[in-house]
Amino acid sequence: xxxxxxxxxxxxxxxxxxSPYLAAHADNPVHWQPWDATARDAAVDRDLPIxxxxxxxxxxxxxxxxxxxxxxxxxxAALNDTSVPIKVDRQEHPGLDLLxxxxxxxxxxxxxxxxxxxxxxxxxxxxxxxxxxxSERYGRPAFSDVIDRVAETWATQRSEVEExxxxxxxxxxxxxxxxxxxxxxxxxxxxxxxxxxxxxxxHGGWGNRTKFPSPSRLFTLLxxxxxxxxxxxxxxxxxxxxxxxxxxxxxxxxxxxRYATDxxxxxxxxxxxxxxxxxxxxxxxxxxxxxxxxxxxxxAEETFxxxxxxxxxxxxxxxxxxxxxxxxxxxxSDADPVEGAYYTWTPAEIESVTDVSWEQSALRQxxxxxxxxxxxxxxxxxxxxxxDAIADELNRSPSTVRDTLNRLRGELLAHRDERPRPPRxxxxxxxxxxxxxxxxxxxxxxxxxEQLATQANRTLAFVREQLWNSSSGRLNRRTIxxxxxxxxxxxxYAFVGLGALAVDHYDDSPDARAFAIDLANAIxxxxxxxxxxxxxxxxxxxPSLLVRPIEFADRSVPSxxxxxxxxxxxxSAHVEHDRFKRIADAVLTRAGSLIEEAPQAHATLARTxxxxxxxxxxxxAWPARPDGL
Numbered sequence: 001x002x003x004x005x006x007x008x009x010x011x012x013x014x015x016x017x018x019s020p021y022l023a024a025h026a027d028n029p030v031h032w033q034p035w036d037a038t039a040r041d042a043a044v045d046r047d048l049p050i051x052x053x054x055x056x057x058x059x060x061x062x063x064x065x066x067x068x069x070x071x072x073x074x075x076x077a078a079l080n081d082t083s084v085p086i087k088v089d090r091q092e093h094p095g096l097d098l099l100x101x102x103x104x105x106x107x108x109x110x111x112x113x114x115x116x117x118x119x120x121x122x123x124x125x126x127x128x129x130x131x132x133x134x135s136e137r138y139g140r141p142a143f144s145d146v147i148d149r150v151a152e153t154w155a156t157q158r159s160e161v162e163e164x165x166x167x168x169x170x171x172x173x174x175x176x177x178x179x180x181x182x183x184x185x186x187x188x189x190x191x192x193x194x195x196x197x198x199x200x201x202x203h204g205g206w207g208n209r210t211k212f213p214s215p216s217r218l219f220t221l222l223x224x225x226x227x228x229x230x231x232x233x234x235x236x237x238x239x240x241x242x243x244x245x246x247x248x249x250x251x252x253x254x255x256x257x258r259y260a261t262d263x264x265x266x267x268x269x270x271x272x273x274x275x276x277x278x279x280x281x282x283x284x285x286x287x288x289x290x291x292x293x294x295x296x297x298x299x300a301e302e303t304f305x306x307x308x309x310x311x312x313x314x315x316x317x318x319x320x321x322x323x324x325x326x327x328x329x330x331x332x333s334d335a336d337p338v339e340g341a342y343y344t345w346t347p348a349e350i351e352s353v354t355d356v357s358w359e360q361s362a363l364r365q366x367x368x369x370x371x372x373x374x375x376x377x378x379x380x381x382x383x384x385x386x387x388d389a390i391a392d393e394l395n396r397s398p399s400t401v402r403d404t405l406n407r408l409r410g411e412l413l414a415h416r417d418e419r420p421r422p423p424r425x426x427x428x429x430x431x432x433x434x435x436x437x438x439x440x441x442x443x444x445x446x447x448x449x450e451q452l453a454t455q456a457n458r459t460l461a462f463v464r465e466q467l468w469n470s471s472s473g474r475l476n477r478r479t480i481x482x483x484x485x486x487x488x489x490x491x492x493y494a495f496v497g498l499g500a501l502a503v504d505h506y507d508d509s510p511d512a513r514a515f516a517i518d519l520a521n522a523i524x525x526x527x528x529x530x531x532x533x534x535x536x537x538x539x540x541x542x543p544s545l546l547v548r549p550i551e552f553a554d555r556s557v558p559s560x561x562x563x564x565x566x567x568x569x570x571x572s573a574h575v576e577h578d579r580f581k582r583i584a585d586a587v588l589t590r591a592g593s594l595i596e597e598a599p600q601a602h603a604t605l606a607r608t609x610x611x612x613x614x615x616x617x618x619x620x621a622w623p624a625r626p627d628g629l
Contacts, residue, residue, distance in 0.1 A: 009033060009042045009084055018480045019089040020425050021057040025066060029076035032087040035096065043084040043121035049154055050123070051083040054097050054115040056090050057425035058271040058321035060339060061131040062114040067336065068134035069143045075134070078144060082151035083118065090115075091320060091427055091478065092486050095538040098549045102175050103168060104128050118150050123546045124165035125172075172547045178534040184592035187599075187606040188626065191217070192224045192232050194599040199235045203264050204242025206600070211260040213243060215279035216554045220603040222286050223613045227625035233291070240287050243280075244299045247380035250343065251367060252413040253310070254302030256280050257343075258324070266382060267374050270340045270422075271324035274311055274432045275557045277303055278318075278439035285439075285446045290619055297447065304443050304452060307436070310424075312455075316462030317428035317479070318436050327420035342419050344378035345369055345412075353411050358394050359404055363412075365390050366405055429478045430467045431492035431557070433459055437499025438615070441506045445617035456503050463496055464515055473522050490527050490537050490551070491560035493519050497567040501615040513574055520571045520580050523564055533586040535564050552594050553601040561587060562604030569611035584608055 013033050014026040025032055033039030035052075043050050053070075055062030069075045079085050090097035090113065097115065103125055104111040111130065118127040127150055132143035153161055184190065195217050198206055205211045218239060224232035243249060246265025248257050255277050257268035281303040288297035311319045325337035347370075350363050363369060368384035387405070391398045437459050444453035467476045467484055475488035475496065500516040503509055526539040537549040537560055551560045569584035588608045595602045607614055613622050 007042065008038050009046070009080075013039075014087060018483065018485070019057075019092055020427065020480070021055060021062075021089040021091070022087055024057065025070065025087050028066065028070045029073050029080075030070050030085050030087075031076075031080045032085050035086055035088050035093055039084055039086050040121065040123070046084065047121065049083050049126075049150065050119040050121065051079060051085045052088060052100065052115075052117040052119055053085065054088045054090050054093075054100065054117075055113045056321070057423070057427075058273070058323045059113045060269060060271065060324045061112070063325060063337075065114050065131055065143070069132070072134070075144055075147070078147045078151075082147060082154070084121075091425075091429060094477075094489050094491070095542070095545055095549055098537060098551055099172065099176075099545055099547060100125060100128065102549070103172055104130065106171055106175060107168065116146075120161070120165050124169045125546075126161050126165040126168065169546060176547050176550050178532045178550065178590055179593050181533070181586075181589045182592035182596075183589045184595050186626070187588070187592070187595045187609050188220065188224070190595055190599040191220050191603045191606045192229060195221055195603070196231045196235050198600060199239070200263065201235070201238065204239040205265065208263055209261075211248075211263065211265060213248070213256060213259070213276060213280055214554075214600075215276070215283050216558045216603045217600055218283050219279075219286070220607060222283060222290060222619075223607065223610065223622070225290050226619040226622055236287065237291060240284065240296060240299075244284075244295065245383040247374070247382040249299070249382075250306065251381045251383065252409060252416060253306055254299075254304075255306035255310070256303065267380050268340075269324060270343055272306075272311075272322040273556070274307070274318050274320055274429075275435055277307055277311075278432075278436040279558075281307065282439040282442050285443045286619060289446045300443060301447060301449075304440070304447075304449075308455065313426070313428060315428070315466065315482070316458040317433050317466070318459065320425040320427045320429055320432065322424055323422040326422040329419060338376070340375050340378065340380070342416065342422050344373070344375055344380055346373065346378055347371060349415075350412075353415055354408060358396065359408060361394060362390050362396075362401055362405060363408055365393065427478045427480050428462075428466075429492070430463060430475055430488050431477075431495040433463055434492070434495030434497070434499040435557070437463075437496070438502040441499070441502035442617045445506050453506060456499070457507070457509075460500060460503055460512060460515075463499075468515075468518075470518075473518060473525070475519070475522065487539060487542050489539075489542075489560065490523065490535055490564050491557060493523050493527070494560055494564035494567045495558075497523075497571065498563060498615055501567070501570055502617055505615055506617045516567075516571050517574060520568055520575075523568065524579065524583065527564070528583055534590055535561055535583070535587060552591055552605060553598070554604050558604040559602065561591070562602065562606075562608060563614075565605065565608040566611045566614045569608055570615045584611070 009031050012031050014022045017034050100117050101111040116129045117125050119125050136142045221232040221236040242265050248260045248265050248268045258271045259269050261267045281300050284296045284300035325339045326342040328335050328338045365385040367381040369379040373379045387398050387402050391401045437456050440452045440456035476484040477486040477488040477492055497516050497519040500512045504512040527535045537551050565584040565587040568580040572581040591605045595606050
């Protein structure tokens, strides 16, 4: 009998992968390939473009596009016939995501997930977008039409495709070229002034439509607040209050959703990210100390409690995300998941928790629960009415209303805990855990909670034992089910380093300090280019990309360039040479023009000028206000 080996692109190869995001696409009729040499070689052999789809497990629009298009047999067949489809988890390949997200921003003005890119077989991009609907809507073309158009262009206008691919590659090289040195005086002042001037003084935060928490920008305002910058303090407090009262905050279980879909922070996109929550918990802990605010303290405590309850792993690390969607509360068990189902309420559900009329009314007034609702007839909880206003309306004492609402809040949470839960991405990512370590050490100091310090030390120990290879001086990026893998990027080293220094500041820990120095040496050896005087995002010996990326701006997490420079400047106090300090100074000099042109996007970089603020766990010990601020 003669057996014929099938080509790798004749089947979906994702069942063989570890990523939860890739595994979720393993049953698609699309012949998905992982990002590896086998898939890229197949594109060369078949002379077909690569369709690169980048997303992550909790990404709502990734899930929508999968349900609409990737699960559709006819769309899958078209994709399989005209391209080599490669699916990428951005949490496994952040450098690849950074590279092509930048392209999307350059060519279309925006990026996001899912990221949809067509590449030549050698990796040069010639078409880019994000979410494409199954049929034309939202001002976007149908995905099937895009597939057909790309296939037609590839077949009949190859020379134009090659020209565009070359031009876009040149634009990427320009975008990731180190800027010329341009030392900027008072970089923090530029960020603070821009953040104050650009703030929404009516509703808090920044932007007129979709609003993200922007914790790095917010933290910079808190630093300025410690230096008695009154306008910075006002904007910080307005934003912190608006988020804490809005639907972006989980008023039952603590923690923050990814972003708000409106100016008023009312309706969120419901996924919960580890990095958002640890950075915001740190901001609220610092704000509670700076402004002597019980409300900010409570939000910090509840967010830390959420992290420990819902994202902590038994090993000591923290998982990555909670999905925005969960199974519907009613209907068949195999029905499509519903965004926000776990977190939203109807008046009837309130009545099932308490049959006391005035208590029902108090809950509806306090949290804005209406018959019409906010999302598919369901209400997002937010703080709408004050305790005093409810007491006046219901002819009860404020203390009675407060105590009753506290009790009912616990009962609502218990009721919610019985609902089908949102899925959790159980990748444990080094850098995000580094941010968690720093946040928990800061919380321990400012909230006087030794349990948070224990968690910070436990997570640091986990990273050292499970993700750090002391013999090679290398950090793995993530672990899944106890198996470590994927080379870490600059952000991972920098964030873990900042976490180690925060633990050292809180505990005076020689082990944490020594680990920080090891991480700094690794950054110097693997990421710094002496001739360009820049820190690259990927290690010098990492698998090569079309262009080696550099990350200056804050994105969903702090800028890796800024975090690494800040870390190196801070750790230089613990070594006898000035190499780390010189690297940090060189980076800040390179970034001068960027901070001047777009200060709000470069808050982390600007704080390199005062590195202690990013590792010292109490504002009382921060350095004095710089001259000229």
